[in-house]
Amino acid sequence: MKYCQRCVLPDSRPNLVIEDDGVCNACHSHATKTAIDWAGRKALFAEVVQNAKQKSKGYDCLVPVSGGKDSTWQVIQCQEAGLNPLAVTWKTPARTAIGQRNLDNLVALGVDHIDYQINPKVEAAFMLRAYEKFGSTAIPMHMALFNIPLSIAVRFGIPLVVWGENSAFEYGGASEERTGFRLDSGWLRKYGVTHGTTARDWVGGELSERVLTAYFGPGDGELARAGINAVFLGYYFEWDPEATFRVAREHGFQASAGGAKTGLYDYADIDDDFISIHHYLKWYKFGFTRLFDNLSLEIRNGRMNGDQAIDIIRRTGDQTPHADIEKFCAFTGISVARFWEIAEGFRNHGIWKRQDGIWTIPGFLILDWKWT
Numbered sequence: 001m002k003y004c005q006r007c008v009l010p011d012s013r014p015n016l017v018i019e020d021d022g023v024c025n026a027c028h029s030h031a032t033k034t035a036i037d038w039a040g041r042k043a044l045f046a047e048v049v050q051n052a053k054q055k056s057k058g059y060d061c062l063v064p065v066s067g068g069k070d071s072t073w074q075v076i077q078c079q080e081a082g083l084n085p086l087a088v089t090w091k092t093p094a095r096t097a098i099g100q101r102n103l104d105n106l107v108a109l110g111v112d113h114i115d116y117q118i119n120p121k122v123e124a125a126f127m128l129r130a131y132e133k134f135g136s137t138a139i140p141m142h143m144a145l146f147n148i149p150l151s152i153a154v155r156f157g158i159p160l161v162v163w164g165e166n167s168a169f170e171y172g173g174a175s176e177e178r179t180g181f182r183l184d185s186g187w188l189r190k191y192g193v194t195h196g197t198t199a200r201d202w203v204g205g206e207l208s209e210r211v212l213t214a215y216f217g218p219g220d221g222e223l224a225r226a227g228i229n230a231v232f233l234g235y236y237f238e239w240d241p242e243a244t245f246r247v248a249r250e251h252g253f254q255a256s257a258g259g260a261k262t263g264l265y266d267y268a269d270i271d272d273d274f275i276s277i278h279h280y281l282k283w284y285k286f287g288f289t290r291l292f293d294n295l296s297l298e299i300r301n302g303r304m305n306g307d308q309a310i311d312i313i314r315r316t317g318d319q320t321p322h323a324d325i326e327k328f329c330a331f332t333g334i335s336v337a338r339f340w341e342i343a344e345g346f347r348n349h350g351i352w353k354r355q356d357g358i359w360t361i362p363g364f365l366i367l368d369w370k371w372t
Helices: 025-035 038-055 069-080 097-108 120-134 139-156 185-191 220-225 241-250 275-280 282-286 290-300 306-316 322-332 336-345
Strands: 061-064 085-090 112-116 160-163 229-232 353-355 358-360
Touching: 025 290, 038 160, 038 229, 061 069, 061 139, 069 085, 069 097, 069 160, 069 241, 085 097, 085 139, 097 112, 112 139, 120 139, 120 322, 139 160, 139 220, 275 282, 275 290, 275 322, 290 306, 322 336
Parallel strands: 061 085, 061 160, 085 112, 160 229
Antiparallel strands: 353 358
């Protein structure tokens, strides 16, 4: 594994490349923000808003939301722009109490809201099959998060869908010039965290096309015919997790009282008990965790340096979400032993080596890491 000389991410991270100067493409992409004409971008968003209002038949835009701080920020930005939004949520089967409180607070800001829940038996079967096939518990989640809002936008004739950050730009993969600032099928295939699959690829056995209806979304042609524009707010406004958190908190959003659930931030990934498993499995497959992603953002935003980030990783140590894994096993009907058996099958032997009965990562960022 090679690590970026600026942040703490390794080249094993999907879509991340360490370039010739030793710095990753995510850091290089972030550095371009200083040259962006943000006033000009804000003016472009005003044009997007005006276009949506002209086409609107009631709701000017649709905002995909959860119980997270970014959702609150997105709704506020749309309201301040004078848009009439419809908020749409895919309801996770593991929604937390604080996630529900923050979602209730978001709706109380003054928006209509759809809380879309999929048959939990279908979700459980789909999640288990995805975990067994790709070592990912979150493929159904991402498929639902992206497709449900787009399907509702088509059915309601809503001309604009407003997403938050463009993860392809923020976490590595490509510059905005290459990824663009619109969400389409090409973006979903590469950056939608579905291993390039669509709902149709999962049809079979107990997962018929009919029971997977919620996971099917409109194609680019259907979106174009419906006149729907799907954009990332992070293209028009400088995205920073601390900045969006401050805005959300000023409007009633609450962080976790018990500290960070996974990673660094006590305000992120707190609305769903299963998201921690998705982040944790990066450890087996890529040799890093959510904490590395979060700390790299802090480095890029100038709030810490690499040595400070490494010290935090060392002091934090193991973040295995044992309680959430038990909940996932109960939901999908497997034993905890079976969970670990599946996880072991996705351990990346290209970076992990077994020495004296213990798995280690040679050349790991922290030389005195306590391997267990």
